[in-house]
Amino acid sequence: MNGWNKMLFYSILTLFKSSPLEKNKTVKPHRPDKLHVCPNCHNKFYGKICNHCGEKVFHDSQLSAKHFIHQTIDVFTHFENKVVKTIWLLLSKPGFVTKENLRGVRVPYAKPVQVFVIVNLFFYMMIQYLHITDYTPSSQDGASSYISDKPGLGWMRPVDKTIMLSLKNLRSKKLAAYEKRTAADTTAEAKKEWSDVPGHFVHYYNDQLFINTYNQKVSFYSKTLIFILIPVFAAIFYLVFYKKLQYYGSALILSTHFVSFNLLFYSLLSGIIMLPYKWFHSRTFYNLPGKAMKLLYNDKLRDFSNATFGIYEGFEALHVIFFGAWLFFAFRRLFNLHWLPNLIASYLLGRIFFILIFCLYKKLVIAFTLWSM
Numbered sequence: 495m496n497g498w499n500k501m502l503f504y505s506i507l508t509l510f511k512s513s514p515l516e517k518n519k520t521v522k523p524h525r526p527d528k529l530h531v532c533p534n535c536h537n538k539f540y541g542k543i544c545n546h547c548g549e550k551v552f553h554d555s556q557l558s559a560k561h562f563i564h565q566t567i568d569v570f571t572h573f574e575n576k577v578v579k580t581i582w583l584l585l586s587k588p589g590f591v592t593k594e595n596l597r598g599v600r601v602p603y604a605k606p607v608q609v610f611v612i613v614n615l616f617f618y619m620m621i622q623y624l625h626i627t628d629y630t631p632s633s634q635d636g637a638s639s640y641i642s643d644k645p646g647l648g649w650m651r652p653v654d655k656t657i658m659l660s661l662k663n664l665r666s667k668k669l670a671a672y673e674k675r676t677a678a679d680t681t682a683e684a685k686k687e688w689s690d691v692p693g694h695f696v697h698y699y700n701d702q703l704f705i706n707t708y709n710q711k712v713s714f715y716s717k718t719l720i721f722i723l724i725p726v727f728a729a730i731f732y733l734v735f736y737k738k739l740q741y742y743g744s745a746l747i748l749s750t751h752f753v754s755f756n757l758l759f760y761s762l763l764s765g766i767i768m769l770p771y772k773w774f775h776s777r778t779f780y781n782l783p784g785k786a787m788k789l790l791y792n793d794k795l796r797d798f799s800n801a802t803f804g805i806y807e808g809f810e811a812l813h814v815i816f817f818g819a820w821l822f823f824a825f826r827r828l829f830n831l832h833w834l835p836n837l838i839a840s841y842l843l844g845r846i847f848f849i850l851i852f853c854l855y856k857k858l859v860i861a862f863t864l865w866s867m
């Protein structure tokens with residue numbers, strides 16, 4: 495509006511003293527906000543965003559190609575910034591993003607499940623590229639990593655035996671069914687190929703096929719079934735801190751962040767150790783964890799370290815130490831725990847989570863893979 499029009503406009507307005515526009519002026523004298531009608535839910539609102547459904551105010555100019563490109567770039571850089579920032583905070587300030595999420599500050603950070611999906615993808619690519627198998631059990635692994643081998647957990651022997659036996663039975667049953675099923679298509683072909691060798695080679699041929707199929711499937715499932723750990727760890731967090739967490743949903747957020755931290759920790763550690771070796775054949779970092787762990791697993795301290803940090807020298811100790819440290823700082827931020835009960839809780843949970851991942855989760859992956867065959 496130019497000056498003359500404005501004068502005319504207000505002189506007309508004074509004629510209608512109780513005009514709604516005039517009233518509006520007295521409340522917000524400088525710039526009366528325009529009343530918008532939401533194109534999505536027809537709610538009437540002031541401001542830039544519909545306060546009913548969250549739709550943004552629309553202008554025709556937003557249909558330009560320039561705007562489209564701008565918005566596309568914005569979505570990616572914005573998303574990337576958020577995810578990178580959240581992941582960095584997950585590593586550098588344990589429990590911080592969880593606390594922010596729990597007190598309702600959610601916009602500046604990537605959502606817990608977004609973080610987990612991105613980190614899981616990173617983990618997937620990393621262990622695929624480096625060919626590391628800590629998370630990928632062979633079909634024989636049902637008979638390894640017993641819980642009862644841990645100091646003080648000998649009483650778990652019956653549980654270990656039950657798991658081992660049921661995996662063994664499942665494997666035999668599936669192998670038999672598999673041989674029967676594949677016999678028809680492979681035997682004729684194999685018989686021709688192995689016509690001059692004894693019959694057990696045909697059997698071996700089918701065994702090999704079974705193992706190859708298993709290996710293919712287990713490599714996929716071991717990396718994708720990890721989300722199963724989230725509700726299980728959340729249940730443990732909820733049991734231990736039910737008074738402070740109040741809702742299982744809160745425990746789920748903490749658990750999602752912790753499982754994401756674990757995958758990051760494992761991927762980064764593997765990367766630091768293996769990538770210089772893979773790229774430059776440099777052994778600088780290759781033996782580093784082993785050397786560091788000699789501090790704990792030398793002749794004098796071995797018994798103490800086995801009992802305190804676990805029996806898988808280095809591997810388990812590194813996990814228990816980093817899990818424990820992350821949980822310690824997270825619990826301090828979230829629950830304001832006194833350092834002593836915090837130390838006990840974070841240490842014990844670190845050990846429990848290690849057992850759940852490397853003794854039980856791996857066996858579940860074996861079972862799931864066999865079932866799917």
Ligand SMILES: [Zn+2]
Nearest residue numbers: 532535544547
């Ligand atoms: Zn709306």
